[in-house]
Amino acid sequence: DTGVSQDPRHKITKRGQNVTFRCDPISEHNRLYWYRQTLGQGPEFLTYFQNEAQLEKSRLLSDRFSAERPKGSFSTLEIQRTEQGDSAMYLCASSRDRVLTDTQYFGPGTRLTVL
Amino acid sequence: DAKTTQPPSMDCAEGRAANLPCNHSTISGNEYVYWYRQIHSQGPQYIIHGLKNNETNEMASLIITEDRKSSTLILPHATLRDTAVYYCIAGRSNDYKLSFGAGTTVTVRA
Numbered sequence: 350d351t352g353v354s355q356d357p358r359h360k361i362t363k364r365g366q367n368v369t370f371r372c373d374p375i376s377e378h379n380r381l382y383w384y385r386q387t388l389g390q391g392p393e394f395l396t397y398f399q400n401e402a403q404l405e406k407s408r409l410l411s412d413r414f415s416a417e418r419p420k421g422s423f424s425t426l427e428i429q430r431t432e433q434g435d436s437a438m439y440l441c442a443s444s445r446d447r448v449l450t451d452t453q454y455f456g457p458g459t460r461l462t463v464l
Numbered sequence: 465d466a467k468t469t470q471p472p473s474m475d476c477a478e479g480r481a482a483n484l485p486c487n488h489s490t491i492s493g494n495e496y497v498y499w500y501r502q503i504h505s506q507g508p509q510y511i512i513h514g515l516k517n518n519e520t521n522e523m524a525s526l527i528i529t530e531d532r533k534s535s536t537l538i539l540p541h542a543t544l545r546d547t548a549v550y551y552c553i554a555g556r557s558n559d560y561k562l563s564f565g566a567g568t569t570v571t572v573r574a
Contacts, residue, residue, distance in 0.1 A: 353507070394561040
């Protein structure tokens with residue numbers, strides 16, 4: 350178990366630029382989640398995948414956000430035309446099954462700063 | 465999901481038990497209580513969860529009141545490495561997303 354990894358750990362970009370983050374889940378986990386966390390707040394759910402299928406997207410996920418999980422392995426989260434309000438920590442988690450009682454394992458996060 | 469209420473912060477002494485309260489007065493019968501913690505600059509880490517009975521694992525104990533309206537997470541012998549934000553979450557077992565609140569910032573002091 351090598352844990353959930355995320356890349357990059359930090360990203361600084363200028364407003365209006367596009368950014369892409371990558372998440373590699375624990376290998377046997379078929380569920381993958383994205384959360385966003387702003388300073389002083391708990392993480393907020395963005396979206397999740399069951400294998401390669403994206404099954405739900407939060408209303409927080411505007412049209413500028415898109416997530417993919419090709420072949421049910423790693424996942425990418427892209428933000429187009431970034432805004433200063435997008436500055437946050439983006440967390441990825443994975444779990445084995447569809448039920449909440451199965452522990453979600455979180456990665457270290459990608460901290461995005463939009464100037 | 466039921467809303468949970470936690471104190472914003474608390475201190476405890478190293479080596480002593482830390483008792484973290486959580487109120488979830490609107491919890492429904494099929495909602496579990498989950499605890500996660502987040503150490504600074506890391507992702508959240510699962511601690512424990514329970515439905516009705518008290519639970520214990522290598523990290524902590526979870527005490528749920530008989531009416532299930534509140535619970536307490538107990539760290540039996542707090543260490544400096546237990547300094548973190550602790551989140552109490554109520555959720556159904558067939559749900560898939562965690563609804564975090566602001567949590568309790570626990571500072572363990574030497």
